[in-house]
Each structure stands twice: as structure tokens, then as C-alpha cells.
Amino acid sequence: MCVMRSFLLVILLLSDFEHSFGSEDVTHHSAHKLRNHKSSRRHRATNDGELRFEPEPYSKKLELNNSGKIHCKVAGGVSPTVQWYSNEEDPLPDGVTSSNGTLMVAEAERRHSGQYTCKAVDGDKSITAKINLDVVVTPRVVSPEPGQQLHVTVGQTAVLNCIATGEPPPTTHWDRNLAILTKQQDGVDVEDGVNATTAKMVLMNNGTLVVRNVSSLDADRYGCTAGSAAGLDRHELELIVHQEGELPAAESSGVAGKAVVVSISVAGAYMVLVLALMVYCRRRRLRRRQRGEKMELEMTEGREKLVEEGEEDKQKANGAALQNGRLLAHDKDSGADNSEVSGVSRASKKSGQFEHLSVPRTLLTEQITLGRGEFGEVLLAKIDMTAVNKLRKKDDGETEPKIRPVLVKALTTKDEVQLAEFRRQLDIFSRVRHENIVRLIGLCNEADPHYMLLEHTDWGELKKFLIATRTAEENEEYIARVGPAHAPPPAARAAPALLPQHRALLAAHLAAAASRLAAARLTHRDIAARNCVITSKLQLKLSFPALTRGPDSHEYYKLHEQVIPLRWLPPEAVLESDYSTKSDVYMFAVTVWEIYTKAELPFAKLNDNSVLERLKSDTLEWTVPSSMPDALGALLKRCWHKSPAERPQFTEIFEEISAMLQDITSDTTSQKSQEKTEQ
Template identity: 60%
Template sequence: MCVLRSVLFLSLLLYGFHASAGHEGTKHHSAHRIRQPNSRRHRAANDGALHFEPEPYSKKLELNSSGKIHCKVAGGVAPSVEWFLNTSEPLPEGVSSANGTLLVGAAGKRHAGRYTCRASDGNTTITAEIHLDVVVSPKVIEPSPGSEVHVAETQAVMLNCRAVGDPPPTTHWDRNLTILHQQQDDVDVEGGVNASIARVILLHNGSLWLRAARRTDADRYGCTAGSAAGLARTELTLTVHPEGTVTENAGEAGGGAARAVLVAAGVAAAYMLLVLALMLYCRRRRRSRRQRGEKMELEMAEGREKLVEEGDEKRRPNGAPNGRAHTERDSGADTSEVSGVSRASRRGLEQLAAPRDLLTEQITLGRGEFGEVSLARIDVSALKRLRNPTVAAAAPRSRPVLVKALSTKDEGLCCEFRRQLEFFGRVRHEGVARLLALCSDADPHLMVLEHTDWGDLKSFLTATRSPEQAAQFAAGAGAASGPAPLSAQHCALLAAQLAAAVQAATEQRLTHRDIAARNCCVTSQLRLKLTHAALTRGPDTAHYYKLHHQVVPLRWMPAEALEGEYSAKSDAYSFAATVWEIYTKAELPFAKLSDSTVLERLKGGTLEWTVPDSMPEPLANLLNRCWSVSPTARPHFDDICAEVNAVLQQATAAADGANAT
């Protein structure tokens, strides 16, 4: 418990275009010819110039430790990356550079200073500066951990707090995790106005002086040392005995030896009890973890069986009393998702295991909630032979993939990583990116998802705003030409494809939780696929907001999702926001409002969406229902798909009529 309280206290301190083939209005999309993508196809959609992605950042290294500082660039033509000390000086001994990464072997004081990363493609040169600090973490040398101080009432006692580190740490005392300061009663600092009458004095050298101990002073006292290199803390226990039983120097007082023996025996007994308690606690915790893992698997299997039985009852004409089967289906939240993976799913994931050397041309896009997110290519022929050795050897055939790395040990994020594996592994639909492979032979584990030749939908929509942006998009995607401006039929088609994809997920009792244009990709045949890049730190950083120690897509989520209540109805809200993006060509929702204002209005139920004039009225009415404050008022995806398909049929008929005239 002492360890847990210390951690708590430190945390307080640190504060395809198949649907409409044959129509004149859409046939130009299927006529685009796509070149084989090369290393330049992953440039930003609006900027092919040489740039850092992301820009390198300053770092602190512990003395004698090793470290790396990455300098990654995008754009340009075959750029070279070099590191220098200061502006152009050679790197000091013990520091080297490889593939744009600054490597420090055993950090010493001589290695601290300013370093410059220089990238050049022959035509353009860019630089970025960082500062490397070499520090020594604070260490408390007095009091020693677990110290005990005994004093008699009315006696004075000095509690020393000394620490070392670089930069030199500052120290302070706390009592039972409450910081001692001069505004408290009977407490002042050395040389303070009330120092002469205060009973507890905080000395400048870090010591704590109690002029006359009282029985109420008995407690746990902590010495904390802090600097830019970190924090350290140790505790001691002060025991105040009745007056006359303990002298200032127990070793020299009469009967002091006997008391010392008793105290030592008591301390030894307490230490043995503490060790025994810790052993029992650790053993029980390990057993609980094993049981929890088995329980999650059992709950997943039993939960699905129960949901199937309930679903069968609701489908029967007499399965729901008073004919309210449809209402009950719509009103409930998605409770079938469990943060573990079932045995059946685990066996399926084992079949997806693949070596990471199948991935080539890997380029980092940014960082997600688990780790780095990148684009790569995978040899589909080799992957098929790996799955089925009897398949005849074929010529290599590569295709683009999205790679998400799991670089964290956080239990919550690991559960979310497994949840996404479950989502893309179970939902088999042409509008949902397939889980192609799982590279788990070493850390970090890699989730490999299907990707498309034209990349994410957000960049595609931005490119349709003007001919110049379309040309830039085509250059980045390696296409012969960029996308033409979207017609009403094209927009309705994308909305219908997205609705069908999310409906396939809801039929599996799964939720996506981050539906947005940035998390969809599109082919050159205008075929949309739902994926989950979630670049929380990268090009889409501004689209996410940190709430309750989690990063959430604030402008795309309903109020109940702020508290973790995800369901098919919360996905309906996000679906409507994504359709709004399609018709506004990827504008930022509520662009004129700050994140805090959006959060306040969302919680208060006063956040109002405005549909663009180009949106058909039936679709606008549908979206407004999807944005209802109450989840039960939002339509089910069966109804959403039917209404969006009706809008698509009307748009197709209008386009056919215009072409006929």
C-alpha cells in the first residue's frame, strides 16, 4: 500500500465503382489508369515538397544510458538525411548517425548540446535543430526507505532530507501525502515571520525540525526530490511515545540497550509481516490475472451464445411482447463486445500470422494510439503460399497495406488493439478493409490491413475541391490524373457504400467507434472501404482531443460516447458526420468553434449541425435524425441503408435524365 500511495502522490505532483457501372456521369472514374506506386506515392496529398514527418524533437538521456532520436522526411526525390553537432560540426565520439537516426551509445556530459538534422534531395535542403540533455535522475540518500524515528513527547526531533542528482534537485516534506508549507498552522520556514513561535520549521537545507513533539505528530513523512530529470521519494515513520519513555539519545539513556533490542525485534517482526503480506498479495494478483484471462474468454463465448438466442427470439413474430421487437433492437447499446478475444477468434488470428519481412517500402504516416502507423506493400502471392503451401508458385504481386504497430504495454490500449483485430477479422464485407496479417513474432506486434491505391477518403475529398489540388493528389497517388469534381450521384454512392459497411459491422454486434473520412480509404474506381488509421499524432492530430486520459474524435462522436457508452447508435452519429464531410469536401466540423466549446455544447445538448445546401433533403432529414441527442431516437442501420439507397437511386435517375437530354 505504501508503494501504491507513493505512486498516487507522485502523479498528483506531476499534474470500386461497381454500383453504377454503365452510367455516363460516373464512367470517367473507372477509366483512370494507375501506375505502380513508388516511394513518392505516399507524399501528403497537398504538399509534395520535402518536409519532416514528423519534425525531430529534443530529448533527455540518463547519464551512461543509450538512446535514439529519429529524423524522418517525406516528399522530395530520394532525399538524404544527415546529423551534425551544432550547425555543421562532426558528431562527437560515441554519437553516430544511421538512416536518419541519431544514435547515442553511452550518454556523457560531453554529448549534451545542440544537434542539427539536415535533409536534401539535391534541389531542396531543410534543417531541424534539437537539444540533447544528459541528466542524472534524483536519488534520495536520507532518509533511507522504511526508516523509523522514535521520540518522546515534548522532545525536539530533526528529520533530514538529502538528495543528489543533475541538475541538483529541490526537496520538500509531506505528511501522509499532504505537502507541508508555511500557510499551515504551527508550520513556517527558516527565517520566516513566525519561525520563532512555530512548532514545525522547514529548514533551508531540506530538514524538518519539530521543536516539541506531540502524540498527534506520529505519522508517515515523505521526502520528495525533484528536478527536470524526474522525481524520487522515500518515506519514514515517526513514532511519538509518552513523555519520559524515550530520550533524545536512546543509546545513552538508562535502559536504552533493552529498549533498542525491543525496537529492533519489533522492526524485524514488522518487516517479516510486510514481506509475507507482499508475497501473498503478489501471488493472489498473479492468480487473479490468470483467472481474469480465462473469464474473459468464457464471457465472450457465453455472451455471443446469449445474444444469438436473444436475436432469434426477437426475429420470431411472437418473440417480443406487444410487438415491440424492433424498438428493443434499436434501443439497446452494443453490449456483446468484450475486451478479450475468444478462443475461436484467437485461432483465426493464429492463422493470420505472417513474418514481417513480407512488408516492403514501409513509410511512416504518423502515430496512433498504440504506436506508429505506416503504409507498406505486401506480396500477396507469397502470403497465399504461406497460408496454403499447395498453391502453385506465382509471380510476385504486391498491394498497398496499412500497418499499425502495438508499441505499448498499457492494458487498456492492448485491449483496444485486440478489439480492432476482432473487428477487421470478423467483418467480411467489400466495404470493410480486410485483416490480411498479424506479425506477432517479435515486438512490436503489427496489424496489417487492406489499403487502396488512392489512399484515405479525406485526402481524396480535399483533392476534388479544385483542379490544382486534384493534380497534387494525382502526383502523390501515382495516378495518371486526379479525381474530377464529385457529382451528386458520386456523393450519394460513397454514402451508400459507407452505410453498407457499417451495417455489416452492426450485424456482427461490433462497433467501429471512430468513423470519419480520415478512417476510410477509396480506390480509383470510387470504391470506399472502412478502415481505422486513427492518426492521433500526425496529419490528423487536430481531429482528436484528450479527454479523461484518452484521445477521442470529439467532433465526430455523440455525448454518450464521451463516457465510454459505444453502440450502433453512436456509430450512426459518426456515420452522419462522415457523410457531412463527403458533401462538404472534408471540411472540419464546427471549424469556427474551439474544442472546449464543442465539448461544452455537446455535453449540454446544444451542439447543432448545419447540412450543406448541396445535400438532398431526404438525406439531410436522415442525418438530423442520426444526430439526435437521445440514442434511441437515432435510426437503425437497416433503415439508414434503405434511405441512403433511395437517395442514390434518385441521384442516378437524375443523372441518366440529364445525360439523355
């Protein structure tokens, strides 16, 4: 009996404590607890403020035949109920359900498109929010086909077709060697343009690119990109230019009739060969079964299965695993076998996906710890690229060492989510090659911890460079405005002030990098000045140090056991962990804002909790710096739109910023010419 009295006393004390000092979440939890335990009749559920959405649901696009969810979260009131309806208050269509405020679509069909209403009711009070659900089809480029080649003769006209399907109908554009073709470029015009009849290249309204009077200089890789709110798709075509007389008349005219006949013949012969091999293998297996050679058959089928799955044979030698003729370090120590890191190590080696990136860690010198990232320590080191090239049999005859700085990300975590993120970043930097994205130098995976080696630059982090471009007066004004707590460390050396064309150039470099990631259907998820580097030639490169502990730790926030860049993320990423290309668009805009504010901390006057609350209530407002051109400011505001569907695609962003850069450069050049003339 004494124990029961003590237990009830503790319950009452805790309840009083939560009502007195608890946050909104604690109060809400207490209300639920009191409703569930009706025996404590002395406590009554209290009103938790005005009924409201946190956040308000927003329109969404779902891929045809895919599933999806739209959350409707309600705060305030006493005991609100939340229900979804079609249109105003119509029942939901088949295949669409509502549970605990979440609208769920099992398999999206075109008939599911339309308006939906979320209604929250608490007693005699109710609130509603309307959203639009669109069922879309991801764009798919039909022509050109992947790896297609077009052969033309010098002097002829080349016609490059860009045909795509999707819902809504996608827009298309052409690029040459990843540089987007626009009418602002010399020798390029659109079908209805003033110079369409004389331009070297004409962009037709139907997506076709016409190249007149082809020369050997026009031989290159041309990319057709189709984009809509449903996504992106891109195929490349290689234009091959031959001299007069090198091609038969039919092939040089672009009809390629003979090539089609040859392709069909080869395909037919290949199919016949495959069928013959299938019949031969089936008969061979039948004979073996008849002879009772069961063991030999199983061994043969096992080897064939390994070949089909792309696996390498494994043998056991002295109780340790052998792969590629060498002993795996993880299997020498029986204790390492139980670690998840070692398991991923063996899995990565088994798949062979990153085996070609292996670099011995003995090549790393002058290692300096910068801080701690999401996987473990982040270091800055140096490596001899001549030795790396020789290791990969890319010996270019150079014997002199080429010492280059590298960023080293150590993998010491055992968390499965972080292990998957480590592999995701490896995949990003190994798949994408672009002049504005750092290269993946290699992977030190012969022992734990694994090291990811990323390219670094001579001028280092973009954020530190931007801070170094501040004048003493600007730095003092910033500290006076936001307080000494956010004062940046003194710059190691002062940098010259950035001119308008320099800032626009950095923004264009970042847009090019992000557009390349989007074209490969990849997301960065942490675009910021701290995660970019810059060269002495003023070339920006997108990287991924992500120093969650160290000099940049105040720029990260721990929410739901995850460390996130709160001030850089859009609402859907913070509140629902919904990352996409459109969340990268939002973060891109914040980084451009950093470039023009010389690395100010976004919303520096607000603490993290205030930023989070304003994100929830949709009251976080961005202001455009006065030094930013009006056109760029308008573009950033579109990138910061609450609804991801309303944000522009990266292809559109890159085109607009490239045009702005060209205008700024032209104005600067004409101004300098005028000044020289006056002198």
C-alpha cells in the first residue's frame, strides 16, 4: 500500500512539473496522458492554444502507379480529429485513404488527380486546408537514344531531334558538352529569332537542333534534356563529322539506311546465337543428369550464377577469406567480423563497386584534423597524384611528384543510416564528373576506419574566402548587428573585394554543379558555402565536408536524433525529412545569398528554436541583399517558395543566371571601354 501511495505521489508531482515548465510538446503529451488515465479525475485536459496546422499541407505531385503520402499535422485545441476529403467534403476515391491525418495513395492513377481538403475539428471549432494532387509521368527522352551517333559530311546540315514524353508535357533543351545552348550565344538562335535564317545553330520550337554547314569543329557530344515538374531525363548524341567522300551517300545524308539494315542483321544474328546457346546448355545439362553427374552440375551452375550476379569467386585459405589474390584485413581479426563497419567493408569489396578507387593510406601525408563530420573525423591531407596515377596504370610519363591537397572523411560510425549516407556520397562523387564538382580521388579501404578522399583546392573553403573579402568596416557592422556570439574568426589573410561579375560567376558555377547533380537524379542535401571550395582562379567547386562538430557546428541542429543544417533547409526537409532536387534548389538559393552577404549566418538574430518555430508556422521570411541584382533576387524568391512544386528546375536556374552573368560582363566591358575612350 505504501508503494502505491508513493507511486501516485510521483505521478502527481511529474504532472505538475510538466504543466508548469514543459514545452508545447510536453503539455500536449500530458493532455493525452490524462485522457488515457481517467482515474486521475482531478486533472483536466487544457486547451493548447488556437487550432492550427503545423505545417499547413501543400500540394504534391505523384508518379503514376507509385504510392505516396501527404501529411496534415494539427496543433492546438483539446482533442482535434483530422480527416481528408475529396474536393470540399466528398468521400475519397478508391485507392486513397485517410488515417491519423495522413492522406495515403496506394497506387496513383490519373483519376486520383484533383483537389483534396484536410479538415480538423475540435468541438465546435474547425479549420480546413486545400491542396492539389497531380498524378504525373516522369519525362522520358525517346530521341536521341542513349549512346546514339549521327554521321554527317562536312558542309551538310545536321538535324538533331529531341523528342520526349511525360505528363505534364516536358520542355526540352540542348546542351553541347554540358554547356546549355541558348539564343544569347554567338551563332545560336531560335526558330522565330531575328537571325534564324543565318545562324549556325537554330533551336526549333519542336525541340529539334539544326546545325548548318557542318564543320569538324561541330563534332562533339550534344545532350537532350527533358524536364517538367515530374523530374528530368537526359540522353546524349555524338555528332561525328566526316570529310568529303568518307561516307556512302545514304549514310552521309543522315538517312542511315544501310546502318539500319546492318543493325537489324546483327541483332537477328545475336538472337539466333543466344537461342542456340540456350538449347545447347539445356541439352548438356540433360545429358549430365542422365549420367548422374550431379555434383559437377551443381558446381557449374554455381559458377554461372556468380557470373550472372557479377560476383567474384571466394575461396578459403587457412580460415581467412581471399579476394583478388590477397588476404582481407577484416577477416584476420575475428573481433572485426562482428562490427557493422567491417560488414559494409566486406560488402563493398564483394560487389567490387568501389574496388577501382582503392588507394593505400600510406600515400597520405601532413594530415590535419579539421573537425568531426557525420561519419567521423574530417581531415586535410596531401597526396602524390603521380603515385595515384601509377597505381591505377595511368602513367603519363611524369616522374616528378604532384602533391595535391585532399579532404579526408573517416568512417568510424556503426549506425546503419550513416553507413548508407557514406555510400551515397561515394556514389555521388564517383558517378558525376564536372569542373564545378570536386573529384573523388580514392577510397582507403584496406583497414578500418575507411577514408573517403575528395579533391581540395589551394584557396580552400568558400565560406572562409567570403569572410576574408569583408572590409574591417563591414565586419564591425556585421558584429554590431548580430552580436559578438556570431563573430567569425579573423581571416588568415585579406582577399580583394569581389566585383559584381565575380559574385555572379560564383553563383553560375554553383548552378552548373547543382544542375549536373539533378541531371544524374542525385541530391546533395547540404549545399552551403561551408561545403564549397574555391581555387585561386576563382573557380567554385561543390564539395561535402559537413563539419557538424568543429568551426561550423553552430550551423547544424539536432532534431529527432538527426543533425541537420536547419537554417539552409526548406520546411518539407526539416519537418518531414523529404529531400529532393527541389530541396537542393532551396539550399542553392541560401548559398547564393551567402555569396552576396559575404558568408553571413542566415537569420543570425534568431536562435535555432525560433527558426524552427517560424518554419513550422510558415513565418520565416528571406530578405534579398541590396548588392544583389533585382533579377537574381526575384529568382531566389522563387527558389524559396513554400511549395516544392513552385520552385524552378536547376536547368532554368542555370540558364537565367548565365544570362545575368553575360549581361553583367557585357555592361562591365562596355563601361571600361568608355572609360578608356574618355581618357
